[in-house]
Amino acid sequence: MHSAVSSPAPDWLAVPDDANDLVPEIWPASATRDADGELSLGGIGACELARTYGTPLQVLDEGEVRRRASAFRDAFDAAAAEHRTTARVYYAGKALLNTSIVRWVMDEGLNVDVCTGGELEVALAAGADAGRLGFHGNNKSVAELERAVEVGVGTIIIDSEIEIERLAAIVSRTGTTQRVMLRVNSGVHAETHDFLATAHEDQKFGTPLAQAPELVARIREVDGLDLAGLHCHIGSQIFGVAGFRESAARVLDLHQELLAGGNIPQLNLGGGFGIAYTRTDRPEPIESLAAGIVSAVAEECEARGIRIPALSFEPGRAIVGNAGVTLYEVGTIKDVELDVGVRRYVSVDGGMSDNARPALYGAQFSARLASRAGADGASLVRVVGKHCESGDIVVDHEYLPADIAPGDLLAVPATGAYCAALSSNYNHVPRPPIVAVDAGEARVIVRGESIVDLLARDAGIDR
Known part of the structure; x- marks a missing residue:
């Protein structure tokens, strides 16, 4: 395993003390880990959400949206009254x-x-x-x-x-x-x-x-x-x-x-x-x-x-951005040798069709293992999608547990704003559902698409 010190990390990204930590400012307030390290959102485990709704999956914490909306209302009401x-x-x-x-x-x-x-x-x-x-x-x-x-x-x-x-x-x-x-x-x-x-x-x-x-x-x-x-x-x-x-x-x-x-x-x-x-x-x-x-x-x-x-x-972003988390399944992993070290590419089952912001604006995101707690220290990774574009990057730079493996669930936080809103069917990938979570309950608020839905728009197919 290559040391993270020799990896091509940007200056702003420090090696975390714990590659499983959840920085509170980035995640919904309901985001927690259980004793086995599984991520929970709105009182529901990430594995249960993935089993029920599949991946990629865009999860929106209703309580977080409501909390932030009321915080904006109260803050500006109070400031104006002054x-x-x-x-x-x-x-x-x-x-x-x-x-x-x-x-x-x-x-x-x-x-x-x-x-x-x-x-x-x-x-x-x-x-x-x-x-x-x-x-x-x-x-x-x-x-x-x-x-x-x-x-x-x-x-x-x-x-x-x-x-x-x-x-x-x-x-x-x-x-x-x-x-x-x-x-x-x-x-x-x-x-x-x-x-x-x-x-x-x-x-x-x-x-x-x-x-x-x-x-x-x-x-x-x-x-x-x-x-x-x-x-x-x-x-x-x-x-x-x-x-x-x-x-x-x-x-x-x-x-x-x-x-x-x-x-x-x-x-x-x-x-x-x-x-x-x-x-x-x-x-x-x-x-x-x-x-x-x-x-x-x-x-x-x-x-x-x-x-x-x-x-x-x-x-807009300040109300829904941190209320959203996207769940992906890890597919392939490869290490690429660079002059300054090794970059590990972690491919997931979504990408720029459900989050175009990195490709459009060079936007930076974070990521964490969601199905378990990782071990063996931290490895610098680039999380990429499945699309036929070299610019199909989901998370440009992140430290994740070095034992990340195919089949793991990966969670990308702060995806509530301008991700689903900018989503597409590039490479004929169906858009994922949006599921609201709150107090241990989940429900679909925007239905996901299927291949059947995509084919239904093609006028050249006999019905």
Whole structure:
């Protein structure tokens, strides 16, 4: 066995004292190991889940989703009350959306943000009050806008001048009034820690700050459009307050300017709150993050002599990300000799079809043996999928027990967000089910696919 010291590990990844440990920040609070080392999620053993539902299997801890949703609600309610304003929290459905999640987060007092006609219909099918929905998107079709107005979506976030005219025609024809916000680009890029403004914001979402007054004036001209305020989103995996403060300062300059033409009651600062994917990630607790963001907005408003508006936020990943764990079965294992040591490749029965994030973004994940406790020290591994792509990596760098073997169950945590949502049938691999666990009970909330399902879409097969 090659020593882990001579392996090509990245500088940030240290050899763990115990290659079976569960870092609390990464896993759902219900994740535990029994006396034999088997992983349990929501009170159910990983082996039982795999036997019942097969692998790959995406497990979602309902209690964790509810706990995080209520924590966001309470944190922003408390922070807003400190500064004599209010705060609404929208769950960003793009992270992971199905009818069960819609019901869970709405039960916990959150609203829901959707960004396509399909997401809108999922929320409605869950019985959501349309008045508690926000509708995003840079290319909302006329049909999608008509449907949103028809069902009474609470807020449509306008993304372009064209959408203003589309909505103007719809409300004129239907005699309805639609509440809207205008999405603007502040030039702040928090995910890269670059808080410098750009002269021309080069992205597909929203409108530059300089153009916003013209668009707001047009919205105010349209009978049937009720301008609720401004919206700005600065990025993803944000661990601090600084980016939100800088973005809020720039948008509040615009807000102050627009007050001369009428009320601007709300400011939506978007989402992007970060989570822990590896033991090196240190997201700030939501209570201190909410307090810091709202205090920053209050200070910026005080400096301008204006009243703090009602606030809204849109967490998605931070609510479902760490509630999700994907279970795989280990297939083949091979050691590859490198100039700097040995890399062990551990292949599993899923991959980029159920988690595209490493291939798309170079995202880092963690992994642990789930069916037992491992022995014989730690070995540096790369967990890879079964797809015909060299970039089909599930976990780029991880230390796992050196005795990992074919047939073991492997658990990858923090897969609740943007994994099932981005899943595909690449190489004609069926998408796995999503199973909710809670207090010792499990149930399928999204059915998995079979080869029969895939073949059913092929029009060249005789029926």
